[in-house]
Amino acid sequence: xxxxxxxxxxxxxxxxxxxxxxxxxQLYEALSIYLLLAIGLKGGxxxxxxxxxxxxxxxxxVLALGAAIPLVAFPILRRLGRFDRYNAAAxxxxxxxxxVVTFAVGVDYLTARSIPYEAYLPLFLVLLExxxxxVGILLARLGGEGxxxxxxxxxxxxxxxxxxxxxxGGLIIGWVAGPKGLVPLEPFFFTLFKxxxxxxxxxxxxxxxxxxxxxxxxxxxxxxxxxxxxxIGATLGxxxxxxxxxxxxxxxxxxxxxxxxxxxxAPAAMRIAVPEANPGLSxxxxxxxxxxxxxxxxxxxxxxxxxxxxxx
Amino acid sequence: xxxxxxxxxVVIIAEEALEGPLAKDVMALGxxxxxxxxxxxxxSHGMRSGVWDADSSIRMEILCxxxxxxxxxxxxxxxxxxxxxxxxxxxxxxxxxxxxxVR
Numbered sequence: 001x002x003x004x005x006x007x008x009x010x011x012x013x014x015x016x017x018x019x020x021x022x023x024x025x026q027l028y029e030a031l032s033i034y035l036l037l038a039i040g041l042k043g044g045x046x047x048x049x050x051x052x053x054x055x056x057x058x059x060x061x062v063l064a065l066g067a068a069i070p071l072v073a074f075p076i077l078r079r080l081g082r083f084d085r086y087n088a089a090a091x092x093x094x095x096x097x098x099x100v101v102t103f104a105v106g107v108d109y110l111t112a113r114s115i116p117y118e119a120y121l122p123l124f125l126v127l128l129e130x131x132x133x134x135v136g137i138l139l140a141r142l143g144g145e146g147x148x149x150x151x152x153x154x155x156x157x158x159x160x161x162x163x164x165x166x167x168x169g170g171l172i173i174g175w176v177a178g179p180k181g182l183v184p185l186e187p188f189f190f191t192l193f194k195x196x197x198x199x200x201x202x203x204x205x206x207x208x209x210x211x212x213x214x215x216x217x218x219x220x221x222x223x224x225x226x227x228x229x230x231x232i233g234a235t236l237g238x239x240x241x242x243x244x245x246x247x248x249x250x251x252x253x254x255x256x257x258x259x260x261x262x263x264x265x266a267p268a269a270m271r272i273a274v275p276e277a278n279p280g281l282s283x284x285x286x287x288x289x290x291x292x293x294x295x296x297x298x299x300x301x302x303x304x305x306x307x308x309x310x311x312x
Numbered sequence: 313x314x315x316x317x318x319x320x321x322v323v324i325i326a327e328e329a330l331e332g333p334l335a336k337d338v339m340a341l342g343x344x345x346x347x348x349x350x351x352x353x354x355x356s357h358g359m360r361s362g363v364w365d366a367d368s369s370i371r372m373e374i375l376c377x378x379x380x381x382x383x384x385x386x387x388x389x390x391x392x393x394x395x396x397x398x399x400x401x402x403x404x405x406x407x408x409x410x411x412x413x414v415r
Contacts, residue, residue: 022363023363025350025363025364028363028364153332203363207363207364207367210359210361210363210367211367213358214358263366264364264365264366267365268329268365268366271327271329271396272329272333275392275394275395275396276395279366283366
Protein backbone atom coordinates (compact mmCIF):
# COMPACT_ATOMS: atom_id res chain seq x y z
CA UNK A 1 0.00 0.00 0.00
CA UNK A 2 1.21 3.49 -0.77
CA UNK A 3 1.35 5.66 2.34
CA UNK A 4 1.00 8.95 0.47
CA UNK A 5 -2.78 9.05 -0.23
CA UNK A 6 -3.43 8.31 3.44
CA UNK A 7 -2.04 11.71 4.38
CA UNK A 8 -4.75 13.30 2.25
CA UNK A 9 -7.35 11.14 3.98
CA UNK A 10 -5.97 12.09 7.40
CA UNK A 11 -6.37 15.79 6.63
CA UNK A 12 -9.81 15.26 5.10
CA UNK A 13 -11.15 13.24 8.02
CA UNK A 14 -9.59 15.56 10.60
CA UNK A 15 -11.35 18.59 9.11
CA UNK A 16 -14.67 16.77 8.77
CA UNK A 17 -14.37 15.69 12.42
CA UNK A 18 -13.73 19.34 13.30
CA UNK A 19 -10.26 18.75 14.68
CA UNK A 20 -8.34 21.93 15.37
CA UNK A 21 -5.49 20.65 13.16
CA UNK A 22 -4.25 23.51 11.02
CA UNK A 23 -1.02 24.03 9.11
CA UNK A 24 0.26 27.59 9.10
CA UNK A 25 -0.64 29.41 5.86
CA GLN A 26 2.99 30.27 5.26
CA LEU A 27 3.92 26.58 5.46
CA TYR A 28 1.39 25.73 2.74
CA GLU A 29 2.95 28.42 0.59
CA ALA A 30 6.47 27.15 1.32
CA LEU A 31 5.56 23.52 0.62
CA SER A 32 3.99 24.41 -2.72
CA ILE A 33 7.08 26.42 -3.72
CA TYR A 34 9.27 23.43 -2.83
CA LEU A 35 7.14 20.93 -4.78
CA LEU A 36 6.94 23.09 -7.91
CA LEU A 37 10.69 23.76 -7.92
CA ALA A 38 11.59 20.14 -7.22
CA ILE A 39 9.37 18.84 -10.01
CA GLY A 40 10.71 21.47 -12.42
CA LEU A 41 14.34 20.72 -11.55
CA LYS A 42 13.89 16.98 -11.98
CA GLY A 43 12.23 17.45 -15.36
CA GLY A 44 14.87 19.93 -16.52
CA UNK A 45 17.66 17.57 -15.48
CA UNK A 46 16.14 14.78 -17.56
CA UNK A 47 15.40 17.12 -20.44
CA UNK A 48 19.11 17.93 -20.63
CA UNK A 49 19.70 14.30 -21.60
CA UNK A 50 17.21 14.42 -24.49
CA UNK A 51 17.47 15.40 -28.11
CA UNK A 52 15.26 18.53 -28.36
CA UNK A 53 14.17 17.62 -31.88
CA UNK A 54 12.74 14.37 -30.61
CA UNK A 55 10.81 16.05 -27.77
CA UNK A 56 9.48 19.00 -29.78
CA UNK A 57 6.76 17.16 -31.77
CA UNK A 58 5.63 15.45 -28.57
CA UNK A 59 5.48 18.81 -26.80
CA UNK A 60 3.33 20.30 -29.58
CA UNK A 61 0.96 17.33 -29.44
CA VAL A 62 0.66 17.75 -25.66
CA LEU A 63 -0.17 21.46 -26.07
CA ALA A 64 -2.95 20.46 -28.48
CA LEU A 65 -4.27 17.99 -25.89
CA GLY A 66 -4.44 20.79 -23.30
CA ALA A 67 -6.51 22.88 -25.70
CA ALA A 68 -8.73 19.96 -26.70
CA ILE A 69 -9.86 18.89 -23.22
CA PRO A 70 -11.91 22.05 -22.46
CA LEU A 71 -13.44 21.77 -25.93
CA VAL A 72 -14.69 18.33 -24.94
CA ALA A 73 -15.81 19.41 -21.46
CA PHE A 74 -17.59 22.62 -22.53
CA PRO A 75 -20.43 21.10 -24.61
CA ILE A 76 -21.00 18.44 -21.94
CA LEU A 77 -21.41 21.17 -19.30
CA ARG A 78 -23.53 23.38 -21.55
CA ARG A 79 -25.86 20.81 -23.04
CA LEU A 80 -26.11 18.08 -20.44
CA GLY A 81 -25.41 20.17 -17.35
CA ARG A 82 -27.27 23.27 -18.60
CA PHE A 83 -24.63 25.57 -17.13
CA ASP A 84 -24.47 29.10 -18.48
CA ARG A 85 -21.61 29.97 -20.82
CA TYR A 86 -19.41 31.52 -18.12
CA ASN A 87 -19.63 28.68 -15.63
CA ALA A 88 -19.29 26.01 -18.32
CA ALA A 89 -16.21 27.75 -19.73
CA ALA A 90 -14.61 28.30 -16.33
CA UNK A 91 -15.11 24.67 -15.27
CA UNK A 92 -13.89 23.45 -18.68
CA UNK A 93 -10.77 25.63 -18.28
CA UNK A 94 -10.01 24.11 -14.88
CA UNK A 95 -10.15 20.62 -16.43
CA UNK A 96 -7.96 21.65 -19.36
CA UNK A 97 -5.26 22.81 -16.95
CA UNK A 98 -3.54 20.37 -14.61
CA UNK A 99 -2.82 19.55 -10.97
CA VAL A 100 0.83 19.41 -9.98
CA VAL A 101 0.15 17.34 -6.87
CA THR A 102 -1.81 14.73 -8.83
CA PHE A 103 1.20 14.49 -11.15
CA ALA A 104 3.53 14.08 -8.16
CA VAL A 105 1.34 11.29 -6.76
CA GLY A 106 1.37 9.66 -10.22
CA VAL A 107 5.18 9.79 -10.28
CA ASP A 108 5.28 8.23 -6.82
CA TYR A 109 2.87 5.50 -7.96
CA LEU A 110 5.21 4.57 -10.83
CA THR A 111 8.34 4.76 -8.67
CA ALA A 112 6.81 2.53 -5.99
CA ARG A 113 6.00 -0.08 -8.65
CA SER A 114 9.33 0.29 -10.47
CA ILE A 115 7.53 1.17 -13.72
CA PRO A 116 9.89 3.19 -15.93
CA TYR A 117 8.71 6.42 -17.57
CA GLU A 118 10.17 9.26 -19.61
CA ALA A 119 11.64 11.39 -16.83
CA TYR A 120 11.26 14.60 -18.84
CA LEU A 121 7.47 14.47 -18.40
CA PRO A 122 7.45 17.52 -16.08
CA LEU A 123 7.97 19.46 -19.33
CA PHE A 124 4.49 18.33 -20.33
CA LEU A 125 3.20 19.39 -16.92
CA VAL A 126 4.51 22.91 -17.58
CA LEU A 127 3.04 22.94 -21.08
CA LEU A 128 -0.36 21.72 -19.91
CA GLU A 129 -0.84 24.49 -17.34
CA UNK A 130 -1.60 27.15 -19.93
CA UNK A 131 -3.65 26.07 -22.98
CA UNK A 132 -6.65 24.84 -21.02
CA UNK A 133 -6.97 28.17 -19.21
CA UNK A 134 -6.66 30.18 -22.42
CA VAL A 135 -9.24 28.04 -24.24
CA GLY A 136 -11.58 28.26 -21.22
CA ILE A 137 -11.37 32.06 -21.31
CA LEU A 138 -11.96 32.16 -25.06
CA LEU A 139 -15.00 29.91 -24.66
CA ALA A 140 -16.38 32.33 -22.05
CA ARG A 141 -15.74 35.42 -24.13
CA LEU A 142 -16.36 34.39 -27.72
CA GLY A 143 -20.03 34.63 -28.49
CA GLY A 144 -20.86 35.82 -24.98
CA GLU A 145 -21.87 39.29 -23.93
CA GLY A 146 -19.23 41.92 -23.22
CA UNK A 147 -16.79 39.99 -25.39
CA UNK A 148 -13.62 41.94 -24.69
CA UNK A 149 -10.81 40.30 -22.78
CA UNK A 150 -8.04 42.31 -21.13
CA UNK A 151 -5.28 40.05 -22.40
CA UNK A 152 -2.42 41.99 -20.81
CA UNK A 153 -3.14 41.24 -17.14
CA UNK A 154 -4.43 37.85 -18.09
CA UNK A 155 -1.34 36.66 -19.93
CA UNK A 156 0.69 38.09 -17.06
CA UNK A 157 -1.35 35.96 -14.66
CA UNK A 158 -0.96 32.83 -16.78
CA UNK A 159 2.72 33.09 -17.71
CA UNK A 160 4.01 34.87 -14.62
CA UNK A 161 1.72 33.33 -12.03
CA UNK A 162 3.83 31.79 -9.27
CA UNK A 163 3.22 28.16 -10.23
CA UNK A 164 4.32 28.82 -13.80
CA UNK A 165 7.41 30.78 -12.76
CA UNK A 166 8.50 28.08 -10.30
CA UNK A 167 7.79 25.11 -12.56
CA UNK A 168 9.24 26.63 -15.72
CA GLY A 169 12.06 28.26 -13.75
CA GLY A 170 12.98 24.94 -12.13
CA LEU A 171 12.82 23.25 -15.52
CA ILE A 172 15.18 25.79 -17.07
CA ILE A 173 17.61 25.69 -14.11
CA GLY A 174 17.62 21.88 -14.21
CA TRP A 175 18.12 21.90 -17.97
CA VAL A 176 20.96 24.42 -17.89
CA ALA A 177 22.71 22.95 -14.84
CA GLY A 178 22.24 19.35 -15.97
CA PRO A 179 22.56 16.27 -13.76
CA LYS A 180 26.06 17.18 -12.54
CA GLY A 181 25.10 20.69 -11.53
CA LEU A 182 22.20 19.40 -9.46
CA VAL A 183 24.18 16.91 -7.38
CA PRO A 184 24.59 19.31 -4.43
CA LEU A 185 20.83 19.96 -4.41
CA GLU A 186 19.91 16.30 -4.42
CA PRO A 187 19.46 15.74 -0.66
CA PHE A 188 17.13 18.73 -0.35
CA PHE A 189 15.11 18.65 -3.55
CA PHE A 190 15.00 14.93 -4.38
CA THR A 191 15.54 12.91 -1.19
CA LEU A 192 13.10 14.92 0.94
CA PHE A 193 10.50 15.15 -1.82
CA LYS A 194 8.23 12.36 -0.60
CA UNK A 195 8.04 13.69 2.94
CA UNK A 196 7.13 17.16 1.73
CA UNK A 197 4.52 15.68 -0.59
CA UNK A 198 2.97 13.91 2.42
CA UNK A 199 2.72 17.17 4.37
CA UNK A 200 1.27 18.95 1.36
CA UNK A 201 -1.35 16.23 0.90
CA UNK A 202 -2.28 16.51 4.57
CA UNK A 203 -2.91 20.21 3.98
CA UNK A 204 -4.84 19.50 0.76
CA UNK A 205 -7.04 17.09 2.72
CA UNK A 206 -7.83 19.86 5.21
CA UNK A 207 -8.53 22.35 2.42
CA UNK A 208 -10.67 19.94 0.37
CA UNK A 209 -12.77 18.97 3.40
CA UNK A 210 -13.17 22.67 4.22
CA UNK A 211 -14.72 23.17 0.78
CA UNK A 212 -16.84 20.02 0.95
CA UNK A 213 -19.86 21.93 2.28
CA UNK A 214 -20.26 23.41 -1.22
CA UNK A 215 -21.20 19.93 -2.47
CA UNK A 216 -24.68 20.41 -1.03
CA UNK A 217 -25.36 23.29 -3.39
CA UNK A 218 -23.40 22.17 -6.44
CA UNK A 219 -25.87 19.63 -7.77
CA UNK A 220 -25.66 15.97 -8.76
CA UNK A 221 -24.66 16.72 -12.34
CA UNK A 222 -21.47 18.47 -11.28
CA UNK A 223 -20.52 15.52 -9.07
CA UNK A 224 -21.09 13.12 -11.98
CA UNK A 225 -19.12 15.38 -14.32
CA UNK A 226 -16.21 15.64 -11.88
CA UNK A 227 -16.04 11.84 -11.74
CA UNK A 228 -16.54 11.17 -15.47
CA UNK A 229 -14.39 13.95 -16.94
CA UNK A 230 -11.10 12.62 -15.48
CA UNK A 231 -11.79 9.23 -17.06
CA ILE A 232 -12.49 10.90 -20.43
CA GLY A 233 -9.31 12.97 -20.03
CA ALA A 234 -7.25 9.91 -19.05
CA THR A 235 -8.50 8.05 -22.13
CA LEU A 236 -7.57 10.98 -24.40
CA GLY A 237 -4.19 11.25 -22.65
CA UNK A 238 -3.55 7.51 -23.06
CA UNK A 239 -4.41 7.61 -26.77
CA UNK A 240 -2.05 10.54 -27.27
CA UNK A 241 0.67 8.91 -25.14
CA UNK A 242 0.62 5.84 -27.39
CA UNK A 243 0.43 7.98 -30.54
CA UNK A 244 3.56 9.98 -29.63
CA UNK A 245 5.46 6.87 -28.66
CA UNK A 246 5.61 7.14 -24.86
CA UNK A 247 6.34 4.10 -22.72
CA UNK A 248 3.58 2.56 -20.60
CA UNK A 249 4.72 4.60 -17.58
CA UNK A 250 4.88 7.79 -19.64
CA UNK A 251 1.44 7.09 -21.08
CA UNK A 252 0.04 6.59 -17.58
CA UNK A 253 1.56 9.88 -16.43
CA UNK A 254 0.19 11.76 -19.43
CA UNK A 255 -3.20 10.14 -18.77
CA UNK A 256 -2.98 11.26 -15.13
CA UNK A 257 -2.17 14.82 -16.22
CA UNK A 258 -5.06 14.83 -18.69
CA UNK A 259 -7.36 13.50 -15.97
CA UNK A 260 -6.39 16.12 -13.43
CA UNK A 261 -7.98 19.52 -12.94
CA UNK A 262 -6.23 22.67 -11.77
CA UNK A 263 -7.10 24.22 -8.43
CA UNK A 264 -4.19 26.65 -8.09
CA UNK A 265 -3.36 28.35 -11.41
CA ALA A 266 -6.79 28.12 -13.06
CA PRO A 267 -8.88 29.60 -10.21
CA ALA A 268 -6.57 32.63 -10.01
CA ALA A 269 -6.66 33.26 -13.77
CA MET A 270 -10.39 32.59 -14.13
CA ARG A 271 -11.28 34.90 -11.27
CA ILE A 272 -9.77 37.80 -13.18
CA ALA A 273 -10.73 36.77 -16.70
CA VAL A 274 -14.23 35.35 -16.13
CA PRO A 275 -15.54 37.03 -12.98
CA GLU A 276 -19.13 36.13 -13.94
CA ALA A 277 -18.41 32.46 -13.21
CA ASN A 278 -19.09 31.15 -9.72
CA PRO A 279 -15.68 30.00 -8.41
CA GLY A 280 -17.39 27.66 -5.93
CA LEU A 281 -18.55 25.37 -8.75
CA SER A 282 -15.18 24.85 -10.40
CA UNK A 283 -13.29 24.54 -7.13
CA UNK A 284 -15.79 22.04 -5.75
CA UNK A 285 -15.52 19.95 -8.92
CA UNK A 286 -11.73 20.15 -9.27
CA UNK A 287 -10.63 20.02 -5.65
CA UNK A 288 -13.35 18.31 -3.67
CA UNK A 289 -14.28 15.58 -6.17
CA UNK A 290 -11.75 15.11 -8.99
CA UNK A 291 -8.58 15.55 -6.93
CA UNK A 292 -9.41 12.90 -4.26
CA UNK A 293 -10.85 10.61 -6.93
CA UNK A 294 -7.62 10.80 -8.91
CA UNK A 295 -5.22 10.18 -6.05
CA UNK A 296 -7.27 7.50 -4.31
CA UNK A 297 -8.87 5.55 -7.18
CA UNK A 298 -8.10 7.22 -10.49
CA UNK A 299 -4.41 6.48 -10.97
CA UNK A 300 -4.78 2.68 -10.65
CA UNK A 301 -7.73 2.91 -13.04
CA UNK A 302 -5.70 4.94 -15.52
CA UNK A 303 -2.97 2.32 -15.34
CA UNK A 304 -5.52 -0.13 -16.71
CA UNK A 305 -6.76 2.28 -19.37
CA UNK A 306 -3.19 3.14 -20.41
CA UNK A 307 -2.25 -0.56 -20.39
CA UNK A 308 -5.27 -1.46 -22.51
CA UNK A 309 -4.59 1.26 -25.09
CA UNK A 310 -0.88 0.50 -24.99
CA UNK A 311 -1.72 -3.12 -25.71
CA UNK A 312 0.34 -4.47 -22.84
CA UNK B 313 -7.64 65.65 19.49
CA UNK B 314 -6.19 69.03 18.62
CA UNK B 315 -3.27 67.75 16.53
CA UNK B 316 -5.33 65.57 14.10
CA UNK B 317 -6.89 66.61 10.81
CA UNK B 318 -10.09 65.27 9.23
CA UNK B 319 -9.54 62.61 6.58
CA UNK B 320 -11.45 59.70 5.00
CA UNK B 321 -10.52 56.08 5.59
CA VAL B 322 -11.71 53.80 2.78
CA VAL B 323 -11.61 50.10 3.69
CA ILE B 324 -12.02 47.46 1.02
CA ILE B 325 -12.20 43.80 2.02
CA ALA B 326 -11.99 41.69 -1.11
CA GLU B 327 -10.84 38.47 -2.71
CA GLU B 328 -7.08 38.17 -2.92
CA ALA B 329 -7.29 37.94 -6.72
CA LEU B 330 -8.28 41.61 -6.76
CA GLU B 331 -5.25 42.96 -4.92
CA GLY B 332 -3.32 43.84 -8.08
CA PRO B 333 -6.19 45.45 -10.00
CA LEU B 334 -7.44 47.33 -6.91
CA ALA B 335 -4.00 48.69 -6.10
CA LYS B 336 -3.66 50.00 -9.63
CA ASP B 337 -7.17 51.48 -9.61
CA VAL B 338 -6.92 53.35 -6.30
CA MET B 339 -3.59 54.94 -7.22
CA ALA B 340 -4.99 55.99 -10.61
CA LEU B 341 -8.00 57.53 -8.83
CA GLY B 342 -5.83 59.83 -6.74
CA UNK B 343 -4.88 57.91 -3.59
CA UNK B 344 -1.40 58.68 -2.27
CA UNK B 345 -0.92 55.14 -1.02
CA UNK B 346 -2.61 52.14 0.53
CA UNK B 347 -1.98 49.39 3.07
CA UNK B 348 -2.90 45.76 2.42
CA UNK B 349 -3.18 42.93 4.93
CA UNK B 350 -4.25 39.29 4.64
CA UNK B 351 -7.47 38.60 6.49
CA UNK B 352 -9.99 35.80 7.00
CA UNK B 353 -13.62 35.78 7.94
CA UNK B 354 -17.14 34.72 7.10
CA UNK B 355 -19.98 36.37 5.21
CA SER B 356 -22.55 35.90 2.47
CA HIS B 357 -19.92 34.13 0.35
CA GLY B 358 -19.35 31.61 3.13
CA MET B 359 -16.20 30.95 5.10
CA ARG B 360 -13.05 32.58 3.74
CA SER B 361 -10.40 30.81 5.80
CA GLY B 362 -7.42 32.31 4.01
CA VAL B 363 -5.51 29.03 3.93
CA TRP B 364 -4.96 28.90 0.17
CA ASP B 365 -5.16 31.41 -2.66
CA ALA B 366 -8.70 30.83 -3.85
CA ASP B 367 -9.96 31.12 -0.30
CA SER B 368 -7.94 34.17 0.75
CA SER B 369 -9.13 37.71 1.32
CA ILE B 370 -7.32 41.00 1.68
CA ARG B 371 -8.14 44.19 3.50
CA MET B 372 -7.01 47.35 1.74
CA GLU B 373 -7.00 50.63 3.67
CA ILE B 374 -6.71 53.97 1.94
CA LEU B 375 -6.46 57.34 3.70
CA CYS B 376 -7.55 60.10 1.35
CA UNK B 377 -9.66 63.23 0.92
CA UNK B 378 -13.43 63.16 0.42
CA UNK B 379 -13.31 63.51 -3.39
CA UNK B 380 -10.89 60.62 -3.78
CA UNK B 381 -12.89 58.44 -1.41
CA UNK B 382 -15.99 59.10 -3.52
CA UNK B 383 -14.14 58.27 -6.73
CA UNK B 384 -12.83 55.02 -5.22
CA UNK B 385 -16.15 53.85 -3.81
CA UNK B 386 -17.99 54.63 -7.06
CA UNK B 387 -15.38 52.77 -9.04
CA UNK B 388 -15.40 49.59 -6.92
CA UNK B 389 -19.20 49.63 -6.96
CA UNK B 390 -19.25 49.72 -10.77
CA UNK B 391 -16.34 47.46 -11.49
CA UNK B 392 -16.38 44.73 -8.85
CA UNK B 393 -19.46 44.51 -6.65
CA UNK B 394 -21.45 42.42 -9.12
CA UNK B 395 -19.06 39.50 -9.40
CA UNK B 396 -16.75 39.49 -6.41
CA UNK B 397 -16.94 38.85 -2.69
CA UNK B 398 -16.35 42.34 -1.34
CA UNK B 399 -17.14 44.72 1.51
CA UNK B 400 -16.38 48.44 1.31
CA UNK B 401 -16.93 51.21 3.83
CA UNK B 402 -15.76 54.73 4.51
CA UNK B 403 -15.08 56.26 7.90
CA UNK B 404 -14.24 59.74 9.09
CA UNK B 405 -10.91 59.64 10.85
CA UNK B 406 -8.37 62.06 12.18
CA UNK B 407 -4.81 61.84 10.86
CA UNK B 408 -1.45 63.30 11.67
CA UNK B 409 0.60 64.75 8.81
CA UNK B 410 -2.44 65.32 6.50
CA UNK B 411 -0.22 66.28 3.56
CA UNK B 412 0.62 62.57 3.20
CA UNK B 413 -2.98 61.67 2.39
CA VAL B 414 -4.91 64.59 0.92
CA ARG B 415 -4.39 66.71 -2.15
